[in-house]
Amino acid sequence: MKEAVEGEKRAFMSGNEVVAWAALAAGADFMYGYPITPQNEIMHYWRRLAPEYGRGFLQTEDELSAGFATIGGILSGKVAFSATAGPGTVLFQEPLSMAEMMRIPLVVVIQQRGGPSTATVIYSQQEVTLACFGGNGEGLRLVYSTSSHQELYDYTIKAFHRAWRYRFPTLVLGDGYQAKMHEALTLYNPQERGWGKVPAEPILGLDRKGSVRHLRNTFSVEEELAETLRRSLADYRKAAEELVEYEFLGEWGGELLVVAHGIVGRAARAAVRGLRAEGRRVNFFRPITLRPFPGQAFQEALRASGGALLVVESAQGQLGRIIKEALAEEESGSFQTLYRPGVGITAEEIMEAVPL
Amino acid sequence: MRSWKIVVAGEGGQGVQALAQTLALAAYHGGLESLYIPNFGIEQRGGVSLAMVQLSAAPIGAPKFQIADLIVALSPRSYRRCFQHLGPETMVLYDSSLMEPPRVEDQVVGLQAYDTIAPEAFAERVGRHPRREESPPPGRRLIAIPASDLARKHLHPRVFNMIVLGAIGAITGMVELELIKEALAKKLDRRFAKDPDLKENNFKALELGWEKGTQAAKEAAVGAEV
Numbered sequence: 111m112k113e114a115v116e117g118e119k120r121a122f123m124s125g126n127e128v129v130a131w132a133a134l135a136a137g138a139d140f141m142y143g144y145p146i147t148p149q150n151e152i153m154h155y156w157r158r159l160a161p162e163y164g165r166g167f168l169q170t171e172d173e174l175s176a177g178f179a180t181i182g183g184i185l186s187g188k189v190a191f192s193a194t195a196g197p198g199t200v201l202f203q204e205p206l207s208m209a210e211m212m213r214i215p216l217v218v219v220i221q222q223r224g225g226p227s228t229a230t231v232i233y234s235q236q237e238v239t240l241a242c243f244g245g246n247g248e249g250l251r252l253v254y255s256t257s258s259h260q261e262l263y264d265y266t267i268k269a270f271h272r273a274w275r276y277r278f279p280t281l282v283l284g285d286g287y288q289a290k291m292h293e294a295l296t297l298y299n300p301q302e303r304g305w306g307k308v309p310a311e312p313i314l315g316l317d318r319k320g321s322v323r324h325l326r327n328t329f330s331v332e333e334e335l336a337e338t339l340r341r342s343l344a345d346y347r348k349a350a351e352e353l354v355e356y357e358f359l360g361e362w363g364g365e366l367l368v369v370a371h372g373i374v375g376r377a378a379r380a381a382v383r384g385l386r387a388e389g390r391r392v393n394f395f396r397p398i399t400l401r402p403f404p405g406q407a408f409q410e411a412l413r414a415s416g417g418a419l420l421v422v423e424s425a426q427g428q429l430g431r432i433i434k435e436a437l438a439e440e441e442s443g444s445f446q447t448l449y450r451p452g453v454g455i456t457a458e459e460i461m462e463a464v465p466l
Numbered sequence: 467m468r469s470w471k472i473v474v475a476g477e478g479g480q481g482v483q484a485l486a487q488t489l490a491l492a493a494y495h496g497g498l499e500s501l502y503i504p505n506f507g508i509e510q511r512g513g514v515s516l517a518m519v520q521l522s523a524a525p526i527g528a529p530k531f532q533i534a535d536l537i538v539a540l541s542p543r544s545y546r547r548c549f550q551h552l553g554p555e556t557m558v559l560y561d562s563s564l565m566e567p568p569r570v571e572d573q574v575v576g577l578q579a580y581d582t583i584a585p586e587a588f589a590e591r592v593g594r595h596p597r598r599e600e601s602p603p604p605g606r607r608l609i610a611i612p613a614s615d616l617a618r619k620h621l622h623p624r625v626f627n628m629i630v631l632g633a634i635g636a637i638t639g640m641v642e643l644e645l646i647k648e649a650l651a652k653k654l655d656r657r658f659a660k661d662p663d664l665k666e667n668n669f670k671a672l673e674l675g676w677e678k679g680t681q682a683a684k685e686a687a688v689g690a691e692v
Contacts, residue, residue, distance in 0.1 A: 122494040232505075291503035291529045292487060294494050373529065380527030 111137065112163045118298045125288040126151035128259045128295060129193065129219050132266035134159060135300055137308050138217075139188040140166040142179040144198065147231035148286040149221040152193040173198040177205025181214055185325075187312035189270055193219040195286075197227060199240050206279050207245030211327040213342065214313065215273035219266060219282045221289040233286035235372055238428035241283050242401040248339065248451055250346050252280040252353060253401040255372040259295040262288060265398075267300045270308045276349045283400065285424075287373050332453040339451050350402035358411050359383075360393025367393045367415035369408075370422040371400060371429055378422050400429070405436040412437075469522035470638050471531045474630075475548050476540030478515045481627030484653070486517030489631060492641045492649035493521045503529040514544045521640045538634060539568050540613075540627075555607075559633060559682075561626070562610035609637065609682045616674060625671035632675020637683050643676050 114134035121131075129152045133141065141160070143153045157167045170176040176192050183190030194202055199220050209216035222237040224230030243249040252272055254265040266282050273280035301307075317323050329335040357375070359382060360367075370378035375396040382394040395411040397404055412419060423429040438445045448455065448463040472489075476482040483504050490502035498521050505516040520526045533553035539545035539560040545568050552558075560568050611633050617626035628650070635646050647669055651658055658665040 122491055122500070287503060287529050291501060292490055293501045293526070294499070377528035 111139075111165075113299060114159070114163050115297045115299045117302070118296055120294060121297050122292060122294045123259070124151060124290060124292050125259055125262050125284060126221070126290070127155045128262045129266050129282070129284075130155035130159060131297055132263045133191055133270075134163055134165065135263075135297065136267040136270045136305075137189055137300075138165065138191055138270060140168070140180075140183045140190040141192060142168050142170055142176045142183065142190065143192050144170055144173050144176045144194070146173075146195050146198040146223075148223055148233075148289040149193045149195045149198075149219065151289070152219060152221075173201035174204055177202045177216070177218070178208075180218075181205055181209060181216055184214055184216060184310075185312070185314045187310055189274070189308045189310045191217040191219070191270070193221070195221045196223040196225055196229065196231075196237070199237050199244070203240065203244040203246075206251065206281075207247055208327055209279035210245055210247050210250045210342075211338075212325045213277040214279065214325075215270075215277055215310075216279040217269050217273050217282075218279070219269075219284065222283065222285040231286070233424070235285060235374065235424040236426075236428065237283065238371075238400060238423075238425060239431070241281050242432070248343065249401055250278055250342055251401055252276065252278050252399065253283055254281070254355075254398060255283045255400050256288065256398075257372055257375040257396065259288070259291075259293050261398075263295055263297065267305065271305060272353065274309045276345075276353070278346065278349070283372065285373055336451070336453045343451075346402070353399055354402055354404035354407065355398040356404040356407050357396040357398065358394065358407065360386075360391075360411070360414065362414045363391060364393040364415035365391045366418045366420060367395055367412050368420045368422060369395045369397075369429070369433060371397050374422055374424055397429075397432075400432065403432050403436060405439055408433070408436050409439075469520070469524065470535045470640060471533070472519045472521070472536045472538065472634065472638070473534045473548055473551050474517045474519070474538040474540070474634075475544035476515055476627075477544060478513045480515065480540055481624075482515040482517050482540065485627045485631045485634075486519050488646065488649050488653055489634060489641070490519050490521070491653065492635075492645040495649060496641050496645045498523060498640060499526050501526045501529055505530075514541075514547055516544065516547060521638065536634070536638065537568075538630060540564060540630065542566070542568075557607040557609065557637070559609045559611065559630075559637065561613045561630065563612035563615035567608060567610065609633075609679075611675070611678050611682065613675065616678075617671060620674065621671050622667050625667050628668050628671035629675035629678070632672040632677075633679030633682065634675075635672075636676045636679030639683070643672065646672055 141156045145153060160167050168179060170179050173194055180190045180192045202218060220237055220241055222234050224232060224234045225236045241253045254269060256262045256265050262284060269280040269282050314323060359379060368378050368382050379394055382392050385392045393411060393415045395408060421430045421433055448460060474482050474486045487502050490500045493500035501520045503518050505518060518530055534551040534556050536557045536559060537548045537551060539558060542565045558568050613626045613629040616629055617623050631646060635641050635643060650668060
């Protein structure tokens with residue numbers, strides 16, 4: 111396979127072009143996609159560049175098909191990905207749920223547009239809930255929210271590595287602004303920055319010992335599902351410790367913590383810098399992984415800021431809900447839980463769960 | 467050196483996006499921080515087309531901004547979409563062969579509207595639609611360049627946006643003319659290779675715009691056509 115980027119080079123381009131270059135540089139073999147604004151140019155650039163570097167592209171008949179075709183490519187051992195937006199992200203929940211269940215390293219880049227439904231082709235941050243928790247499951251996904259073209263490049267490359275290493279579907283959550291705007295970034299060959307090859311291998315077929323591998327997404331009884339989920343949830347919790355990423359600006363003795371993610375993080379960071387220059391003790395926290403959420407770091411940042419919080423987002427509280435859950439964990443003395451995904455709950459179990 | 471927040475407003479097909487993108491690219495080649503973001507609806511032609519460009523020596527924050535340092539107006543209705551970006555210090559460069567002097571009085575300055583719901587209608591609804599003004603008020607910085615007429619008369623109608631770009635380059639003083647030419651040549655390399663006349667016309671348009679812009683920047687006389 112021909113290397114797409116050799117050495118380092120500065121470039122000035124649109125975010126969609128950045129994603130195409132990042133996927134090439136990461137060593138992605140194949141893209142399956144269906145057009146939707148504002149991600150179209152990811153497909154266009156990829157299709158234009160792919161043949162030059164021995165990579166492939168297939169336009170499918172819709173997003174459901176794009177998602178499952180990508181899964182097909184991945185099962186055969188190819189580093190495959192897709193990209194979508196808005197109503198396309200809704201349709202992608204079916205293949206994403208299958209990828210959660212069967213632990214398939216499905217990589218999808220999402221360029222958020224306005225919603226609900228067709229709405230606008232321009233911009234929003236309204237696909238946070240879909241990206242993090244959209245499937246009929248527990249949201250066992252890795253979601254990176256980027257705030258610059260450099261991050262779009264860095265985290266698209268990282269998404270392939272993390273997906274294949276941890277075997278959870280991985281999403282890079284951009285938006286229409288990031289997709290369309292032009293700014294500078296440094297392109298580099300990931301191998302020269304210590305990334306090896308994406309650890310891809312055929313998932314279906316024969317394993318190293320010659321026996322047939324099976325993947326399941328259907329179970330006969332509740333307990334089988336519960337056991338599978340228990341393992342996946344445990345893996346996810348463990349991985350979360352290694353995966354969470356965030357940006358914090360500020361120090362102890364703050365009067366307020368401003369929280370924003372993605373492109374809004376830039377405005378929030380600039381505002382916090384402005385306020386600090388005026389002598390205000392305002393701190394800034396930006397989760398880069400929305401899922402898993404860097405809860406512990408957030409709680410420390412909040413304590414450093416006197417417990418006062420301003421959540422800013424281009425959505426009606428989708429990040430807000432994630433923050434509220436992190437707050438509930440903080441006050442877990444009064445917030446008990448009894449979670450039993452996919453299995454029945456008896457009165458006896460609830461009685462046992464009530465604290466003495 | 468200062469930073470510039472620029473809105474370019476025109477009609478789809480006028481070359482607003484090409485102009486803005488070329489300016490941002492030239493600034494990037496000149497070693498500046500630069501960010502360009504298009505802002506238009508779903509029409510391919512005929513709709514209002516806005517572009518935002520930020521040029522700065524320091525890293526740039528959010529891609530969009532509220533108050534512009536410079537608004538470039540290439541059609542009346544697209545200018546109305548810019549009211550929300552107008553501040554007391556905002557400079558307005560407009561194509562005087564395509565529109566009347568734009569209105570910049572206080573009732574318009576800083577008027578809030580959403581560019582996705584026809585803000586001129588919004589402005590009317592709240593009873594703050596700007597009055598017609600015969601002459602630009604003192605202290606406002608209005609620059610008139612008849613780019614469309616100049617292009618038709620001296621070059622080719624299609625290169626009128628490059629006259630505007632040349633003028634923006636001279637007025638902002640952040641990017642050398644040669645860098646703008648290089649950026650344009652890079653953007654249109656295949657078409658320039660096929661058609662040397664196209665290249666010459668575009669470069670001449672940039673030079674003409676640069677000359678008019680330099681003149682305008684020098685003349686303190688506000689509102690005078692150059």
